[in-house]
Amino acid sequence: MQPLFEGTPDLARMRRERHAKLVAAMETQDVDVLVLLGESNVRYATGAHAPAAEIGRATLQRPIAVVTVDGWVPHVFSAFPEGLPPELPPESCHGPLPVELGGGGLVDAIYDVLGGRPVGVVAFDEYTMPLYAEVSVSGLELGDASAVMGAAKLCKTFDELACIREAQRINDTAMDAVRPLARPGVRQTELTAAFLRRIRELCISSNCVDPVWQVMPARVSSGPYSTTGDVVFPTATTDRILREGDVIWTDTGCNWNGYASDHGRTWLVSRDARPDAHQVAQYQRWRAVVDRVLEATRPGATGGDLVRAACVGEARRPWLPHFYLVHGIGTDPAEAPLIGTDLGSEFDESIVLVPGMVMVLEPVIWEHGHAGYRSEDVVAVTETGWIALSHDTYHPFPDD
Amino acid sequence: MHQSFGTMTLEDGPSVAFDAVRALRRYRVLAEMEARNVDVLMVGRGGNPKYVAGSRGLTLLGSRPFAPTCVLVRHTRDVHLLSISDEGVPLEIPHAHLFPISWNPMNLMMRLAQIPGTTDARVIAVDGLTPLFETLLHNTFPDAELVDGDDLVRSVRRIKSHEEIAIIRTACALAEASLAGALDALEPGVSERELLGAFEHAMARNGVTTPGQEGAFCVTTHEPADPVSLAGAALRHIPGDRVVRDGDLVALHAIVQYGGYEGGVGRTWRVGSGGASPSPAEVALAARGRRALDALVAECVPGRAAVAFRRAWEATGEPLPALPIVTGVGLGMEPPIVGVGGPGSGGEGRWLIEEGMVLAVQVCVCDPGVATWFARETVAVSDMSPEVLSRFGWGPLG
Known part of the structure; x- marks a missing residue:
């Protein structure tokens, strides 16, 4: 199926439409002010970017957003003016707010940009302890921002889909360049080196996750200890030397203009990679699961429908039990809809597919004694069914 | 101790005694818990879990909200860690002290309550909160006061060995x-x-x-x-x-x-x-x-x-x-x-x-x-x- 999202997204229009959706969700949920600390939430609400950094640095340097239900331009506290969208007026741009450091004045700084103490519900997405100490004695009527964010983020606009597609295209292209390097004698970290360099050459905004090139054991008991008894994935990359015949599961993700990609494939380490009969059969089972899920994918279908479709003919649920059959993707690398998690079947039934939802399908076929097959495909739900946002080959497995 | 600036583990040992580093860090955190009369520490942000547990997890870039992924109990001196496997988990943390990740906060709360020493804690220190975890922690541990664990761990992290x-x-x-x-x-x-x-x-x-x-x-x-x-x-x-x-x-x-x-x-x-x-x-x-x-x-x-x-x-x-x-x-x-x-x-x-x-x-x-x-x-x-x-x-x- 051909993608419908060719061309360059209009980033200013995207930010406008997201803000409007957020304000609509605030109205519906009776929230008057959103105070956002989460990096992906701030990015969604305002378009403000910070440099990609390890979590401690990212936390200390993070931009903070204040959004009001009157629909006025949001306020941003940030140390990175180069990461602010050009349409944000100077009166909405403020220096960084040290929410991690204490010493008082945090709530007052929020009042200042609002022109006084707000009336109504003020919803936070998270608290640092210094902020919590101030907020809990402020007398403000407090709310939870997560439901507002979730409602706005669930369905993507045209421009958001175009961003995800571009992030995915760069990720896929970079992995095409790395795959031939997965040969005996190469270290996992060398694959990381090649990937990180290639995504920059392809003009990615940032990398999201330490790339995974996990060598899979033939059986769970030969791998690391598992608290669930199921196969362990993902594990962090080391300088492990790849050997002939290693089965590796890859998992990489990067970010283009605030939107994440997700790329997972099964590779075989060899100068002449040819899957054996078991491996081909695993791959075909994986394809069959994906095909059944996509067959059921249309507006109105539930998460439960997808779970049932995936499980037809399978002795056990064909995905990792500590993860999911499906996760969403957007400004977060994993966001709603989450289908097939330990939230249970009732939760799955409550998820109704609507156009604009993005789904990363990640079934896993595991065969005791013969390792397994895992890949990830990304699709968007459309008016009539779905379209693919990822297009990478399954090499060395047959593509058709 | 080796004075090497390399990263190899040699036959006579690694270039840095990471096990000794972890032991000292944990000792100092426990001493600070004692000094602040904190019974249980639940951390999940920035370098805090790394400081307490020392595990080598998958690195994600960017900030993430608080979740109680690493628990240290003062009475037992045990670390309990959210992890589906022992890959990257230091040897001194036994398998029984690992709990799997969960998308269901109720399952996570149940696992926290099963950790010996958490349900009778009077003071629990956390290094952050979300509106959801604020409610869940209060409901699961109604007798405990929630205090600032971020300041606790940061105060110890400040001085390096x-x-x-x-x-x-x-x-x-x-x-x-x-x-x-x-x-x-x-x-x-x-x-x-x-x-x-x-x-x-x-x-x-x-x-x-x-x-x-x-x-x-x-x-x-x-x-x-x-x-x-x-x-x-x-x-x-x-x-x-x-x-x-x-x-x-x-x-x-x-x-x-x-x-x-x-x-x-x-x-x-x-x-x-x-x-x-x-x-x-x-x-x-x-x-x-x-x-x-x-x-x-x-x-x-x-x-x-x-x-x-x-x-x-x-x-x-x-x-x-x-x-x-x-x-x-x-x-x-x-x-x-x-x-x-x-x-x-x-x-x-x-x-x-x-x-x-x-x-x-x-x-x-x-x-x-x-x-x-x-x-x-x-x-x-x-x-x-x-x-x-x-x-x-x-x-x-x-």
């Missing part, structure tokens, strides 16, 4: 090696993003895949159209598509994590092919920067409040730049933060500089219409003179 400083020294060597990789690519026609790619390529080729931050690798030579602030020099930290030209000045900030600890070095390099010399204005700018850097390094001595760095900066006559001039260094970036991003001079007065702290000192000066000059060193505070852990040349501007 000799072993931790040895790790940071190795992290600096890795950052320098990665910066050398970026310099090899620094020639007219390369884009800022490609420089970042060359930096990370060199980093991963050295066996480490965890940058402290992507960037900065930014051209700082001023274009006539560039907004120039006289209030203080600013550096773009987010690399873009700008292409380096012959004669440009380029700011380079390499930050790499080894064992979770940050090493970093920053320089401003002049792109020169054909032996063209820097202009007198560029040389003068670099000299101003070096004087400011020397002034900050000289303040890395015990016994003063962190605000001394601000005063030392003011004495140089340079306007305060639009970035912190000092940050703490440890398991990633840490307080204190002096300058932009920090609590201001009042807050800086509360932080005492002590022996065993490691600091990043950063300088950014500007000559409007010429360029911006940036440098960063990583410095250990000792009872002797400041020990500059980072080492790198100054290039054509030196």
Whole structure:
């Protein structure tokens, strides 16, 4: 199926439409002010970017957003003016707010940009302890921002889909360049080196996750200890030397203009990679699961429908039990809809597919004694069914 | 202890005794829990879980909200960790103390309540909250008071042991090696993003895949159209598509994590092919920067409040730049933060500089219409003179 999202997204229009959706969700949920600390939430609400950094640095340097239900331009506290969208007026741009450091004045700084103490519900997405100490004695009527964010983020606009597609295209292209390097004698970290360099050459905004090139054991008991008894994935990359015949599961993700990609494939380490009969059969089972899920994918279908479709003919649920059959993707690398998690079947039934939802399908076929097959495909739900946002080959497995 | 700056484990042992580092860290956290009368510590943000548990998990870039992923019980002295496997989990944490990840907060709460010592805790310290976890923790542990665990762990993290400083020294060597990789690519026609790619390529080729931050690798030579602030020099930290030209000045900030600890070095390099010399204005700018850097390094001595760095900066006559001039260094970036991003001079007065702290000192000066000059060193505070852990040349501007 051909993608419908060719061309360059209009980033200013995207930010406008997201803000409007957020304000609509605030109205519906009776929230008057959103105070956002989460990096992906701030990015969604305002378009403000910070440099990609390890979590401690990212936390200390993070931009903070204040959004009001009157629909006025949001306020941003940030140390990175180069990461602010050009349409944000100077009166909405403020220096960084040290929410991690204490010493008082945090709530007052929020009042200042609002022109006084707000009336109504003020919803936070998270608290640092210094902020919590101030907020809990402020007398403000407090709310939870997560439901507002979730409602706005669930369905993507045209421009958001175009961003995800571009992030995915760069990720896929970079992995095409790395795959031939997965040969005996190469270290996992060398694959990381090649990937990180290639995504920059392809003009990615940032990398999201330490790339995974996990060598899979033939059986769970030969791998690391598992608290669930199921196969362990993902594990962090080391300088492990790849050997002939290693089965590796890859998992990489990067970010283009605030939107994440997700790329997972099964590779075989060899100068002449040819899957054996078991491996081909695993791959075909994986394809069959994906095909059944996509067959059921249309507006109105539930998460439960997808779970049932995936499980037809399978002795056990064909995905990792500590993860999911499906996760969403957007400004977060994993966001709603989450289908097939330990939230249970009732939760799955409550998820109704609507156009604009993005789904990363990640079934896993595991065969005791013969390792397994895992890949990830990304699709968007459309008016009539779905379209693919990822297009990478399954090499060395047959593509058709 | 080996004095190697390599990362190999040799037949006589690893170059750093990480097991001893973890044991000491945990001992110190438990002592602080005792001092603050905290029964249970639940952490999940930044370097805190790494400090308490020392596990090597999958690194994700960016901030994430609090979740109680690592639990330390004072009475049993046991660490309990959210992990589906023992891969990357230190040997001293037994399998029975691992609990699997969950998308269902009720399952997570059930597992927390099963940890011996949590349900009868009177004081639980957390290093952050979300509205959801605030409610769930109060409901699951109704008799416990929730207190600030972030301040608790940060107060312990502040002072580094000799072993931790040895790790940071190795992290600096890795950052320098990665910066050398970026310099090899620094020639007219390369884009800022490609420089970042060359930096990370060199980093991963050295066996480490965890940058402290992507960037900065930014051209700082001023274009006539560039907004120039006289209030203080600013550096773009987010690399873009700008292409380096012959004669440009380029700011380079390499930050790499080894064992979770940050090493970093920053320089401003002049792109020169054909032996063209820097202009007198560029040389003068670099000299101003070096004087400011020397002034900050000289303040890395015990016994003063962190605000001394601000005063030392003011004495140089340079306007305060639009970035912190000092940050703490440890398991990633840490307080204190002096300058932009920090609590201001009042807050800086509360932080005492002590022996065993490691600091990043950063300088950014500007000559409007010429360029911006940036440098960063990583410095250990000792009872002797400041020990500059980072080492790198100054290039054509030196």
